Amino acid sequence: MNKIKEIVKVLKKSKSVALFTHISPDSDALGSTFGLSLALKKLGKKVQIFIKEEFTEGQKILFEEDEANRGECNVNDFDLFICLDASAIERLGDYAYCFNDENNTLVLDHHVCNNYIAKYNYIESESSSCCEIVYKVITALKIKIDSDIATKLYAGLSTDTSSFINSNTNSNSFLVASKLCLAGAKIQIVNQAIYQSKSLKSVVFKKHLLNNFQIKGECAYIGVDLKTLQELNGVKNDCSGFSKMLANYKEINYSFSLIEQEPGSFSLSMRSKIGFNIRIIAEKLGGGGHICAAGATIKAKNIDEAINLVLSTITENKEEMKNATI
Ligand SMILES: [Mn+2]
Known part of the structure; x- marks a missing residue:
């Protein structure tokens, strides 16, 4: 350097x-x-x-x-x-x-x-x-x-x-x-x-996110396929912002959102609380970022396959993820 x-x-x-x-x-x-x-x-x-x-x-x-x-x-x-x-x-x-x-x-x-x-x-x-x-x-x-x-x-x-x-x-x-x-x-x-500059138009998509997010143990997540995204006029930034919001709940230590940007290509956005290094997960999936905010682009057949890929990567690397120094 x-x-x-x-x-x-x-x-x-x-x-x-x-x-x-x-x-x-x-x-x-x-x-x-x-x-x-x-x-x-x-x-x-x-x-x-x-x-x-x-x-x-x-x-x-x-x-x-x-x-x-x-x-x-x-x-x-x-x-x-x-x-x-x-x-x-x-x-x-x-x-x-x-x-x-x-x-x-x-x-x-x-x-x-x-x-x-x-x-x-x-x-x-x-x-x-x-x-x-x-x-x-x-x-x-x-x-x-x-x-x-x-x-x-x-x-x-x-x-x-x-x-x-x-x-x-x-x-x-x-x-x-x-x-x-x-x-x-x-x-x-x-x-x-x-x-404070969001349009009220984005509320329709936000409602969908709130109605459909899932919880698995200490992890909360949402997946949105291309069809839903287009129907609800959703944008990627709202989805990653939602992932950040989910990590604010005390029962949740880390969260992620997956959004299909092009057929078969999913944008992953992860967030975590201190003590949980989700960059490790993003890196295993070909991406990167910071300890508490990271992302990747994932290829999968459909949204369910993409979600399962992230969940299994978390399960396989849980110990390493929890050994974060910060
Ligand atoms: Mn930056």
């Missing part, structure tokens, strides 16, 4: 920068990407963000969607390619081709499972969000953090700590949050955009 000094050098040397983040971007992915973009522009760099997916209603309040390019990235137009909050090359989706050996590439991330895909890598797994790392980088570059940058970085910090309750929350999360507030972060706008 590189030192922050080396990262600063690489950033200072660059003239035109392409920024990328993981597929299905959450507000930490967007916050770190947009925050760094604003900061680099202050240094006079040419910056372009590449994101293919549409932002959620809440994200559209905080991040300028029209500034993100959805098209191809012409690699000859840039001298530095930065990837934020993504732990593996597959997480870059259609833009993975930009991260080859020939290009000048840099990764800023906080996933412990990051597999160092770039020429320069700065990974800080003790950071609760990628936005904290970007804060550190911007500070090291001696760029003044204005209200706009502060708001974007705060959005990521708030998202990845679930408003300072996840097990990854630590003194640095509060310290950076405080510095961002002092720099003018609009925390009420962030809170409304992230936690």
Whole structure:
């Protein structure tokens, strides 16, 4: 791994920068990407963000969607390619081709499972969000953090700590949050955009989730097939949010949601309380993430087969999962 000094050098040397983040971007992915973009522009760099997916209603309040390019990235137009909050090359989706050996590439991330895909890598797994790392980088570059940058970085910090309750929350999360507030972060706008911007239309899907979730011992779970998802206008984020909510009940130690995104392809989102390392389960299923929040993409014939695959992986690895140190 590189030192922050080396990262600063690489950033200072660059003239035109392409920024990328993981597929299905959450507000930490967007916050770190947009925050760094604003900061680099202050240094006079040419910056372009590449994101293919549409932002959620809440994200559209905080991040300028029209500034993100959805098209191809012409690699000859840039001298530095930065990837934020993504732990593996597959997480870059259609833009993975930009991260080859020939290009000048840099990764800023906080996933412990990051597999160092770039020429320069700065990974800080003790950071609760990628936005904290970007804060550190911007500070090291001696760029003044204005209200706009502060708001974007705060959005990521708030998202990845679930408003300072996840097990990854630590003194640095509060310290950076405080510095961002002092720099003018609009925390009420962030809170409304992230936690209070759901449309009432989503209630139909939520009712379905509430009526159909299952409990097996200390585990709660929900599976949604493609047909149901389309009929109820459901979205993936509501399902992963539901998995998070299930882990809030005192009888439940870990939870998961499975959602069929394409025929035979299921998106798994897992959550747990402290003391239960569900990243181990996600990794066994080809995914990754954090100790208490992880995910994977699973191939199965139908939703029942996908659910059984997750449940049996949990059963087979229960001891290892419970030996989590945090
Ligand atoms: Mn993150």
